[in-house]
Amino acid sequence: MSYRKFLKKMKPKEQREDFKKGEPKSIGTSITENLNIIKQKTGNSPDIIIRMLTFSHDPGVSTAIVHVDGLVDNPTINEFLVQSMEDSVQEKLEEKDLFKVFSEKVVAVSSLETLKDWDSLFLALLSGDTVILADGKNEALIASTRGGERRLVEQSDSEITLRGSKEGFTESINTNTALVRRIIKNPNLWVESMNLGKQTNTDLSIMYINGIVDPDTVKEVRQRLGRVDLDAILDSGYIEQVIEDESSGLFPTVTHTERPDAVAGNLLEGRVAIFVSGTPHVLVVPAVMIQFFQTPEDYYVRFPISTLIRMLRVFMFLISLIGPAFYVAATTFHQEMIPTDLLVIIASQTESVPFPAIVEALIMEVTFEILREAGLRMPNKISATISIVGALVIGQGVIQAGIVSPAMVIVVATTAIASLATPNYDIAISARLLRFAFMLSAAIAGFYGIILGLIMLIVHLTSLRSFGVPYLAPFAPLELKSLKDTIIRGPIWSFNERPESLHPQNPVRQGKHQKPLPPLKRRMVRADTKEGDKNES
Amino acid sequence: MEKAKISTIQLFILMILFQLSNSLLIPLAMKAGRDSWLAILIAAAVSIFLFFIYRALYLYYPSLLLTDYTEKIIGKFLGRILAFLYILFFLYCAARVLREFGVMLLSFAFPETPLFVACALMILVVIYTVFKGIEVVARTGELLFVIMIMLAFFLFLLIAISGLIDISNLKPAFEDSSKVLNTVFTETLYVPFGEIIVFTMIFPYLNQAKKMGKTGVAAISITGAALALTTILNISVLGVPLIERSLFPLLTTIQSIQVGGFLQRLDVIFILALVIGGFFKVTVYTYCAVIGTASLFNIKEPSKLAYPMGLTVLFVSMIIASNYSEHIQEGLKIFPLYVQLPFQIILPVFLLTIAFIKNRKKE
Numbered sequence: 007m008s009y010r011k012f013l014k015k016m017k018p019k020e021q022r023e024d025f026k027k028g029e030p031k032s033i034g035t036s037i038t039e040n041l042n043i044i045k046q047k048t049g050n051s052p053d054i055i056i057r058m059l060t061f062s063h064d065p066g067v068s069t070a071i072v073h074v075d076g077l078v079d080n081p082t083i084n085e086f087l088v089q090s091m092e093d094s095v096q097e098k099l100e101e102k103d104l105f106k107v108f109s110e111k112v113v114a115v116s117s118l119e120t121l122k123d124w125d126s127l128f129l130a131l132l133s134g135d136t137v138i139l140a141d142g143k144n145e146a147l148i149a150s151t152r153g154g155e156r157r158l159v160e161q162s163d164s165e166i167t168l169r170g171s172k173e174g175f176t177e178s179i180n181t182n183t184a185l186v187r188r189i190i191k192n193p194n195l196w197v198e199s200m201n202l203g204k205q206t207n208t209d210l211s212i213m214y215i216n217g218i219v220d221p222d223t224v225k226e227v228r229q230r231l232g233r234v235d236l237d238a239i240l241d242s243g244y245i246e247q248v249i250e251d252e253s254s255g256l257f258p259t260v261t262h263t264e265r266p267d268a269v270a271g272n273l274l275e276g277r278v279a280i281f282v283s284g285t286p287h288v289l290v291v292p293a294v295m296i297q298f299f300q301t302p303e304d305y306y307v308r309f310p311i312s313t314l315i316r317m318l319r320v321f322m323f324l325i326s327l328i329g330p331a332f333y334v335a336a337t338t339f340h341q342e343m344i345p346t347d348l349l350v351i352i353a354s355q356t357e358s359v360p361f362p363a364i365v366e367a368l369i370m371e372v373t374f375e376i377l378r379e380a381g382l383r384m385p386n387k388i389s390a391t392i393s394i395v396g397a398l399v400i401g402q403g404v405i406q407a408g409i410v411s412p413a414m415v416i417v418v419a420t421t422a423i424a425s426l427a428t429p430n431y432d433i434a435i436s437a438r439l440l441r442f443a444f445m446l447s448a449a450i451a452g453f454y455g456i457i458l459g460l461i462m463l464i465v466h467l468t469s470l471r472s473f474g475v476p477y478l479a480p481f482a483p484l485e486l487k488s489l490k491d492t493i494i495r496g497p498i499w500s501f502n503e504r505p506e507s508l509h510p511q512n513p514v515r516q517g518k519h520q521k522p523l524p525p526l527k528r529r530m531v532r533a534d535t536k537e538g539d540k541n542e543s
Numbered sequence: 544m545e546k547a548k549i550s551t552i553q554l555f556i557l558m559i560l561f562q563l564s565n566s567l568l569i570p571l572a573m574k575a576g577r578d579s580w581l582a583i584l585i586a587a588a589v590s591i592f593l594f595f596i597y598r599a600l601y602l603y604y605p606s607l608l609l610t611d612y613t614e615k616i617i618g619k620f621l622g623r624i625l626a627f628l629y630i631l632f633f634l635y636c637a638a639r640v641l642r643e644f645g646v647m648l649l650s651f652a653f654p655e656t657p658l659f660v661a662c663a664l665m666i667l668v669v670i671y672t673v674f675k676g677i678e679v680v681a682r683t684g685e686l687l688f689v690i691m692i693m694l695a696f697f698l699f700l701l702i703a704i705s706g707l708i709d710i711s712n713l714k715p716a717f718e719d720s721s722k723v724l725n726t727v728f729t730e731t732l733y734v735p736f737g738e739i740i741v742f743t744m745i746f747p748y749l750n751q752a753k754k755m756g757k758t759g760v761a762a763i764s765i766t767g768a769a770l771a772l773t774t775i776l777n778i779s780v781l782g783v784p785l786i787e788r789s790l791f792p793l794l795t796t797i798q799s800i801q802v803g804g805f806l807q808r809l810d811v812i813f814i815l816a817l818v819i820g821g822f823f824k825v826t827v828y829t830y831c832a833v834i835g836t837a838s839l840f841n842i843k844e845p846s847k848l849a850y851p852m853g854l855t856v857l858f859v860s861m862i863i864a865s866n867y868s869e870h871i872q873e874g875l876k877i878f879p880l881y882v883q884l885p886f887q888i889i890l891p892v893f894l895l896t897i898a899f900i901k902n903r904k905k906e
Contacts, residue, residue, distance in 0.1 A: 339653065343808045451656070451664060453811050454648060457818045461683070462668050468682035469675045481689075482682035484552055 032123045037141040041070055047128065054131075059088065061095045061104075069104065069140045077134035079153025087112070087136060087149055104140050105147050117150040129207055152180075159185065162264035162286065164431070167303040174264045175286035179209050182281050182288060185266040186213060190273065194218070200231065203239040209283035210245070213269075219276045220509040226473050227278050227291060242282040242289050249291075251471050256439055258432040259472035261293040268302045276510035292473035294507065296481075296492045298433035299323065304495050312495040319429060320493055326425035326437045330371060331444035331456050333417045334363045339452030355411040364449035366410045370418040371442065373400060378422075479507035497521070544608060544838060545676050545845055548750040551758045553681035556688045558739060558762035559769075561827050563691070564820030565640060566735040567773055568647065568813075570792050575726040577713055577783045580771040582726040587767025589727065590736030594759045596891050597739065601746045601755070603898045609743035610835040616898050623839065625890070630835045632886050633741060634852070637828035638859035639874065641665065644821030645860070646867045651794060652814055662860055668822060670853035673830045674846045677748055680826055687819050694812055695769075699776070701800050701809070707780045733879040735770075736763065737887035744831040829856055 033040055041056060048054045053075040060068050069091075073083060094111030095104070109118050121127050122145045131137050134152035159181065162174030175182045183197055194216045202210050210231070214224055230249040239245060246260045247253065263269060264286045269279045272290045280289040299319045304312035336344055337352060344352070359366060377396040381389045400419075404410045421441070428434035440463070447455035470477035480488035485506040490496035499520035504510040549557075572579035572586070604612040610629055614622030645662040653661065672680060702708065739759075749755055777792040780799060786792045794813045833852045837845035864870035 340811070343810055451661070452653065453814050454653065454661070454818060455664070457815055458664055458668050458822075461687070461819070461822055462671060464686050465668070465672045465675060465679055465683050468686070469679045476682065478682065478686070482685040483550060484685050 030124070033121075033127065033139075033144050033146055035142055035144045037068060037070060037139050037143075040139050040146075041072075043124070044072060044131075047124075059091070061092065069138065071136055071138050072131060073136040073151065074131060074134065077132070077154050078136060078151045079134075082151045082153065083136055087151065091138075105138075105143060105145070108138065108147055112149070119148050120145045121148055122146075129201065132207065133209070156181070165263065165265050165268070165301070165429075167265075167301065167306075169306045170303055171265070171267050173266055175266065175288055177284050177286060179211060179281050179283040182266075182286070183211055183213060186269050186273070186279070189266055189270040190215070195273070198228070202231065202234050202236065202245075204235070204237050206238045206240070208239040210239070211281040213273065213279045213281065214277075215273050218274065218504070218510050218512050219278060220511060223276075223278055223292065223473055223508070227280070231280075239282060241285045242280065242287045243285075245280060245282055246289055251473070255466070255470065256436040257295070257467065257470065257477070258298070258430075258436070259293055259470060259477065261290045261297055261430075261432075262287040263290060264288070265302055271302060271305070274515075275504050276508040292475040292508065293477075294472065294475060294479050295433075295467060295477050298430040299428070299493070300495075301429050305498065309495050309497045313493075316493050316495055319427065322424040322427040323433070323437055326421050326428065326434065327440055328444050328448075328456055328460070329421040329424065330367045330414075330417055330441060331448035331459075333414065334367050334445055335448040335452040335456055337363045338449065352411070352413050355413055358408040359411050361409070362449075363414070364445060366414045367418070367445050368442075370400070370404075370410055370414055371421075371445070373404075374418055374422050375438070475507050480505065483507075544747060544834065547676055547678045547748055549677060549681040549745070549748045551749065551751050551754045553685060554742075554745070554749055554755070555758045555762045556684050557681055557745065557827070558742060558759065559766050560684050560688055560691070560820075560823050561741070562735040562738065562763075562766040563769060564735075564824040565643060565647075565817075566770060567820060568791050568793050568817055569643075570786055570789070571735075571770060571774060572726045572731045573787055574730065575723045576718065577778055578716060578718055578723050579726070580774040580778070581717070582723045582731050583771045583774060584767055585723065586727045586731035586736050587763055587770075589732055590739070590767075591760055591763050593732075593737060593888065593891075594739060594763055595756075596888075596895055597743050597746075598756055598759065600891060600895055600898060601743060603902060605752055606747055608747055608835060608838055609740075610839050612898075613894065616894050616901065626835065626839050629886065630832050630839065632882065633744075633828050633832040633835065634856060634859065635863075635882075636738070636741075637825050637832065637856045638863055639870075639878070640821060640824045640828065641856060641860040642863055642870060643874075644817065644825070646870070647791060647817060648814070648821075650790065652810065659861060662857055665818075665822065665825065666853050666857045669826045669829055669856075670849050672822075672826050673833055673853065674849040676846065677745065677830065677834075680830060684823065687823065691816065691819060694816060698797065698800075698809075698812060701802055702776065702780065702796065705800050705802050707796075707799055708776070709779055709782075712779045712782045713775065730875065730879060733883035733887060734874075735766070737883055739763070740887045740891065741827055741831045743891075744834060745827075825856065829853060832856075 030043070034043075044054065044056070054072065055075050056070055056072050058068055058070050071083070071088070090112045091108060094107050097111060105120065109120070112118060121130065127137060127146050127148070130148045134154060136149040136151045138147035138149060140147075156178045157176050159173050159176055161172045165174070173185060175185065187195060192215065195213065196216045197211050197213045199209065199211045201207050212224070212227055212231070227249070231245070234245065234248050236244060236248065242262060246258075246262065250259045252259055261272075263272075269288050269290060273279060277290050277292065280291070282289070299316055304316060337356070341349055356363075361369070377392065377400075381392045381396075384392060400415060405412050405415060425434050425438055425441075428437065444456060444459050447459045449455075451458070468476070468478050468482050476483060479485065480492060487503055488505045488507065490500055491505070499522070501515055502518060502520075503513050504515050506513070572582040575582040600609075600612065604615060607615070610626035613625045613629070616622060617625065641662050644665065645658050648661055649656055649658060672683065742759075746755065773793065777786055777796050780796045781789070781792060785795065789795045791813070793816075794810070797809050797813050800809055829849075829852055833848045834845055836842065836848055836852065842848060864873060
């Protein structure tokens with residue numbers, strides 16, 4: 007037997023179906039049998055609660071309600087469901103069909119539907135619905151009683167703004183879609199739901215605005231999600247990694263956000279949002295690179311200010327990308343480009359340092375990365391200790407010992423702060439990784455190396471696409487009209503079109519002439535201006 | 544051909560960047576002395592005619608590359624040989640540009656780095672870009688173009704406010720017209736303007752064929768104006784004698800900038816312009832060689848040719864000349880008259896004539 011054949015034999019056979027052949031697919035008529043199947047399937051787990059009820063209507067027929075403890079809203083079941091079931095039976099004593107009575111009369115829960123197969127029954131049960139079974143019925147009634155302990159809508163920790171809504175998404179997918187619906191009250195806001203993950207059966211919704219979004223994009227999203235055959239989806243990160251265009255690249259081609267207003271804004275531009283149950287991070291596709299330098303707050307403050315801030319962010323990104331590399335190149339290869347006075351200072355500092363600039367830079371950068379990682383996942387009390395140790399080690403010890411020059415510490419510290427100032431963690435982390443590559447190329451070939459690296463980076467970025475949209479749009483390929491909302495943030499009254507690169511069905515965003523027109527400019531006021539006129543000087 | 548389209552604005556930028564790239568940096572038309580700017584403008588005007596020859600060929604075969612329609616025009620056997628020669632021509636041009644670039648870079652910034660290393664690093668990036676195809680080349684061009692424009696404005700501003708410009712260096716103008724014309728037709732027409740012959744390999748990718756004429760004329764005019772302006776700037780800052788002695792007049796100009804005691808030695812800007820320009824020209828030439836080879840030999844995935852062709856360019860650039868003065872000598876005396884003149888002017892005119900006669904017969 008060859009090695010490969012042996013391996014093949016060793017592999018366990020795929021067990022995809024939960025239901026083995028020969029087992030019933032649909033619900034039977036005997037209630038005891040049905041309940042036994044439920045018990046057996048769930049391994050007699052104690053959190054599956056089965057309550058037998060008998061109504062005065064027909065004592066021979068027993069009814070059972072089944073639900074999972076903790077997933078359901080207990081008051082709904084105890085106070086409303088059971089109570090109104092009893093009441094409805096009392097009311098309609100002559101009607102023989104119990105389920106018909108329930109579906110007509112039980113109004114205490116928001117929805118009631120009938121099911122016949124076990125698959126959907128279990129899905130409903132485990133999603134928090136209550137299953138009602140009755141003797142002699144080969145179907146089950148599903149009452150919507152989803153509830154249980156969830157985190158409340160709170161301010162998001164990762165995307166903090168000074169102005170704008172403080173609401174952030176939660177782990178509940180229904181709450182999340184509702185939060186967006188509350189912003190866009192429009193019947194064209196369409197939601198499609200699906201269930202992914204063979205073991206986890208995670209709820210997933212895609213949301214878009216019909217009539218704005220490019221139908222091809224929605225089709226593409228549907229198709230890519232349709233291909234997903236994962237075991238488990240524990241976070242939207244799982245989905246992100248199986249639907250993105252460039253799976254092995256450093257740059258994110260899918261954005262995610264915790265803010266409903268950000269999702270709403272993106273939907274209105276013609277994007278598609280993907281909600282995943284169990285995570286507050288909602289995916290938004292397609293993504294272009296410039297989005298990672300934008301925050302919802304940019305649109306809430308006046309435009310010259312947000313333009314300046316956006317430019318600052320791109321500049322910060324560049325610093326965090328090539329800051330140390332620039333220093334290494336300048337001090338190693340191009341000393342003549344540094345002003346003489348500064349060069350003298352740097353030279354006197356580096357005189358006692360035993361390493362070349364690149365080694366210094368690597369030592370400091372790695373130290374910083376270690377400190378950052380250590381501080382990130384520590385309880386607050388310990389992280390304070392880490393920052394003290396870090397500050398002492400970096401700021402004092404290393405310099406006094408003469409291992410690293412003070413200039414290098416300044417460069418690394420500036421880079422670190424610049425990297426933290428990039429608003430999106432995903433793009434900041436790509437810069438963080440690439441920084442090392444740039445440092446090495448600077449050590450090999452100075453500015454030449456850095457420039458070649460940058461060109462390579464540009465080539466890579468221009469070759470990326472996110473759901474068919476070029477990653478560097480609207481810069482390359484150039485779309486002049488869409489440039490208003492990129493590094494610069496034009497005034498709101500000039501955003502008359504949606505971004506071209508997304509091919510929106512309805513490209514017109516708002517009416518023309520939105521520019522405010524105050525009645526008189528406060529220049530020189532004419533003598534015949536009436537008294538009490540607000541524009542008089 | 545690959546399945547891709549570029550827009551008119553991308554073609555426009557490609558043409559400008561391609562022609563400007565290294566000609567911005569080297570002394571251009573210096574045989575004409577202080578009237579070299581005039582020689583550049585005349586050459587640009589003449590090259591518009593050249594462009595229309597290439598355009599006419601393209602209009603006969605709007606969906607074919609140069610290396611494809613040679614076959615249609617002069618028959619399978621001769622056509623294929625000619626196409627092959629054109630591919631060699633592109634490869635050789637790429638190698639020449641790479642060599643020039645490498646020498647320039649090393650001569651002032653990295654005196655101790657071996658030439659091979661500098662060129663090899665560059666060709667790595669070129670290979671990566673060619674591998675990604677024409678769309679990526681065009682988009683990269685768009686971004687690099689913006690960088691170049693910003694640099695140009697910045698430099699112009701600095702030169703202006705540092706008070707270096709001395710117009711009297713340009714006087715007297717229009718000294719010797721025969722010298723100017725001589726320069727145009729022996730040198731300047733072929734480099735950089737005649738080099739747009741490579742765009743016969745790129746025109747078929749254009750998505751709006753109608754606007755091509757306007758785009759090309761605009762690109763050539765702007766290139767001519769930009770080069771003439773740079774030359775005027777160089778002459779007025781440095782004077783003719785200094786330019787004649789310097790390898791890179793623009794670098795000397797940049798180095799003479801001193802503003803406020805701290806904006807000085809802006810060599811890094813020159814390196815930036817040099818690398819971007821060199822990169823772009825080598826990329827376009829290599830790309831055309833790759834795509835031509837792919838269509839000539841019927842290769843399904845042109846991107847796979849990027850590695851072998853790129854490495855060929857690298858090695859050819861190493862063996863092309865034993866030293867830089869030999870290289871320059873070839874570039875000034877032999878290359879324009881015996882290679883560029885036939886490939887850029889005589890052969891296209893010849894092809895166009897035959898295509899014209901053939902197509903008239905059909906009607």
